[in-house]
Amino acid sequence: MKAHRRNKLFAIIGGLALLSAAVGLILYALSSNINHFYPPTEVSQGKAPLNKTIRVGGLVAYNSVKRAADGLDVEFTVTDNQNSLRVQYHGILPDLFKEGQGVIAEGQLVSKTEFVASKVLAKHDEKYMPPEVEQSLEKYGHPGKSKSSEY
Amino acid sequence: MANAWRWFHQLGSPKYLFQKTGQWLPWIWGATLILLAVGLYYSLWASPIEVRQGQGHTVRIMYVHVPAAALSMIAYIAMAIAATVGLVWKMKMAFAAVRSIAPVGAAMTFLALFTGSVWGKPTWGTWWEWDARMTSELLLLFLYLGYIALHASFSDRSKADKAGAILAIVGVINIPIIYLSVKWWNTLHQGYSVTEEGALDPAFQTPLFLMLGAMYLLFAALVIMRLRAEIILRNQKARWVTEWATGQSTERGDA
Numbered sequence: 001m002k003a004h005r006r007n008k009l010f011a012i013i014g015g016l017a018l019l020s021a022a023v024g025l026i027l028y029a030l031s032s033n034i035n036h037f038y039p040p041t042e043v044s045q046g047k048a049p050l051n052k053t054i055r056v057g058g059l060v061a062y063n064s065v066k067r068a069a070d071g072l073d074v075e076f077t078v079t080d081n082q083n084s085l086r087v088q089y090h091g092i093l094p095d096l097f098k099e100g101q102g103v104i105a106e107g108q109l110v111s112k113t114e115f116v117a118s119k120v121l122a123k124h125d126e127k128y129m130p131p132e133v134e135q136s137l138e139k140y141g142h143p144g145k146s147k148s149s150e151y
Numbered sequence: 152m153a154n155a156w157r158w159f160h161q162l163g164s165p166k167y168l169f170q171k172t173g174q175w176l177p178w179i180w181g182a183t184l185i186l187l188a189v190g191l192y193y194s195l196w197a198s199p200i201e202v203r204q205g206q207g208h209t210v211r212i213m214y215v216h217v218p219a220a221a222l223s224m225i226a227y228i229a230m231a232i233a234a235t236v237g238l239v240w241k242m243k244m245a246f247a248a249v250r251s252i253a254p255v256g257a258a259m260t261f262l263a264l265f266t267g268s269v270w271g272k273p274t275w276g277t278w279w280e281w282d283a284r285m286t287s288e289l290l291l292l293f294l295y296l297g298y299i300a301l302h303a304s305f306s307d308r309s310k311a312d313k314a315g316a317i318l319a320i321v322g323v324i325n326i327p328i329i330y331l332s333v334k335w336w337n338t339l340h341q342g343y344s345v346t347e348e349g350a351l352d353p354a355f356q357t358p359l360f361l362m363l364g365a366m367y368l369l370f371a372a373l374v375i376m377r378l379r380a381e382i383i384l385r386n387q388k389a390r391w392v393t394e395w396a397t398g399q400s401t402e403r404g405d406a
Contacts (some may be wrong), residue, residue: 009239012320020324027328027335035337036282057337094276096203104339121275126344128210130199130354 037104040083043112050109056085057104057123065099078103078115089117096122163242166391169382172375179375183368190214190361198358204274212270214358217345218366220263223291224326226256226370230298231323234316246312247385249319250302251377255370257295264288275339283332284340287325294322308385 001009027034037057038048048054056078064077072092076099078085087105097103102123107116129137161167194214200207230252237245267285268278279285298315305311333342344351345359386392 005239009235012235012238016320016324019321023324023328031336034283034335036280036339037337039337094274096274096276098203101203119277121277121280121339123339124204124274124341126342126347126350128213128344128351128355129202130352131202132199133352133354134202 039080040078040085041080043085043109043115044083046112048109050111053106053108053118055104055106056087056109056115057102058085060097060099060101060103062099078105085113085115087115087117087120089120091118091120093120094122096124163240163244165244165382165386165389168244169379169395172379176372176375176379179368179372183365183372186361186365186368190358190365193358193361199354201355209270209273210355212266213355214362215366216263216266216270217359218363219259219266220288221363222366222370223256223260223263223288224329226252226259226374227291227294227319227323227326230256230319234319237312238316238320243312243385244382246316247381248374248378249298249312249316251374251381253295253298253302253319255373255377257292257299259370260288260292260295264292277339280339282338282340283336284329284338287329287332290325291322291329294318294325298322 032047037055040056040058042048043056048056058078058080061077061079061084066075068074072090074089074093076087076089078087087107089105089107097120102125104121104123105115105117106119106121108118109115162171194211198211201210204210230249233245233248233252236242237249264285267288271280272278298318301318302311302315305314332338333340351359383392383396
């Protein structure tokens, strides 16, 4: 490779390296703002602000969903299998909402364990399962149930 | 190595590149159509529904969404590589390739965003969320559109090529951010299904991999067609182009 071409290539690569370092530092500084939601553990550690609109995310705990006898009020526990958070919500839940499934709730923290949601989104995890597999899993036990708490 | 260099230099010749791509194109289109037909059959009929997703059939959106999203990133990497080759070796055909890839890449990005949105509404309960994956993918769309606009804003082609190439190279930083966003931050978008072992049931893998192959080939075919048009556009005054064009027209006149 001729010298001037090599210099040009190095200039491009060097420029890119500098630029990615700069972008990396910016992203690192902003990382808490980029996170779409707080898991319950971070909430209990006090990383999430109170009385400010934020999102929390985790799994809906088994046997925790309580619907009001009349109206759309619903209450459930969001957990990451270490800590949990009680969520109150008034509204229609998405199709995917189910105990054991991931959710993201937008709203405000009342305390470190209580959250009032204004919007509830279902989170799809990376697992895709056809009906037959689901049926056989229900029959022979769910190996993924304890593991499905990666977020 | 010497052979590779010779091939590299030959590709820099507009006439050689035009002839070679003309030979490849029918084969690529043929393979594209076959794979697309088989892939669509598997995606739309011969694959199961997903247990949790709304009406079940929304999972089929994945067979377009994942290839489009993958291509939107790969196309940009290809653009940045071609732009580097163009700047370093002053190869005009590399700049022509950058310009040919941009609109196809933009279309793939739009397709990924659009299909993601249509899937997100029933599954997540929202059309759009400003999470890291979606925002960075939207930025990618703007980078493609920015390149196209920047290139169009110069009346001098070689200036347009150089300015566009720099934008293409700078923008490549966004690619690892898109790819790793689901790992680095808590996003609404799910993590890796394809590379994560056991995440994607084999029943979904067949249609997905077929559609990945089909869409990659479709992308290649579209880019090569644009590249050939770009070569003709850039070499209007060359004799071989005139000969090719008039030869074509007399043949048509005869028929």
